[in-house]
Amino acid sequence: MTKPTTEMTRDVRVDIAVCTFRRAELAETLRSLAAIAVPDGTAIRIIVADNDVQPSAAPLVDALRPGVPFEIDYVHCPAGNISIARNACLDNATGHYLAFVDDDETVSRDWLLRLLETAVATGAEAVLGPVRAGYDLSAPSWMRRGDFHSTRPVWVGGEIVTGYTCNVLLDRNHPALVGRRFNLALGRTGGEDTEFFTHMHKAGGRLAYASDALVYEIVPENRASFQWLAKRRFRSGQTHGRLLAQAAAGGGRAVGIVRAAAKSGYCAIASLLFVVSPVVRSRYALRAIMHAGVVSGLLGVRELEQYGASEVAAR
Numbered sequence: 286m287t288k289p290t291t292e293m294t295r296d297v298r299v300d301i302a303v304c305t306f307r308r309a310e311l312a313e314t315l316r317s318l319a320a321i322a323v324p325d326g327t328a329i330r331i332i333v334a335d336n337d338v339q340p341s342a343a344p345l346v347d348a349l350r351p352g353v354p355f356e357i358d359y360v361h362c363p364a365g366n367i368s369i370a371r372n373a374c375l376d377n378a379t380g381h382y383l384a385f386v387d388d389d390e391t392v393s394r395d396w397l398l399r400l401l402e403t404a405v406a407t408g409a410e411a412v413l414g415p416v417r418a419g420y421d422l423s424a425p426s427w428m429r430r431g432d433f434h435s436t437r438p439v440w441v442g443g444e445i446v447t448g449y450t451c452n453v454l455l456d457r458n459h460p461a462l463v464g465r466r467f468n469l470a471l472g473r474t475g476g477e478d479t480e481f482f483t484h485m486h487k488a489g490g491r492l493a494y495a496s497d498a499l500v501y502e503i504v505p506e507n508r509a510s511f512q513w514l515a516k517r518r519f520r521s522g523q524t525h526g527r528l529l530a531q532a533a534a535g536g537g538r539a540v541g542i543v544r545a546a547a548k549s550g551y552c553a554i555a556s557l558l559f560v561v562s563p564v565v566r567s568r569y570a571l572r573a574i575m576h577a578g579v580v581s582g583l584l585g586v587r588e589l590e591q592y593g594a595s596e597v598a599a600r
Contacts, residue, residue, distance in 0.1 A: 414498030461490030476524030526582020
């Protein structure tokens, strides 16, 4: 088996968590995990956390078991709340490391190797990898050119201060992660991962980036629209605004509202100025919507739901 360039000096156990909710694409996710390269001395176990009311993913997982060279632990954790599923993965993990990928993604062959290399080299509590979006020809040309669905970390002042669960490796033994769980109140809206990693970072946890730990996601037709992106950006802004509100003291919230509103207005005007350039126009428009979401979050408006019944309705 392939060894990473940074040598693993001891036996390592890695759990790979996949939270699922009525997605047939889970089959391709598991097939891609079955083909990953694993360093010598590393044991792999896959945790599938089924968030449906009924254990609907169980037959698919059982059918795929013979073709997967790793143990698969199927966990039924109802229902319709992604935080319940993510916490079930944390509760059932036994390895030194726990990786998360989504049930509509496929991983590259060297994905885990690259995450482990970076974890060993940096000692970071969490290592993020990129998610590269794939579009079919039915997606708008501006969307394909601008690559609006790919996921990468954002640096603030030269460091990563929050993260995501669609491609991440956690070192479970670090104090900033011990006992940490995803917020159940955000399990239907999303943003639970942003909050998780923001609080981890504030507790002294570090986030690193493995740029070649690639994960791929095909964008389905119902997500290849400006409306879907706008809803996603607004909800992301709401989460950011709520976190800002939690940290604000005195007049800090009012200052935050004014600042976010000004940014939203600036981006809205910029989107109009670039009306002849669909990619640039859409970027500014989506940023305007995101900052409007920050205002909403600072004002305490409840975040939009995107999991459970809302997720089913969107498919």
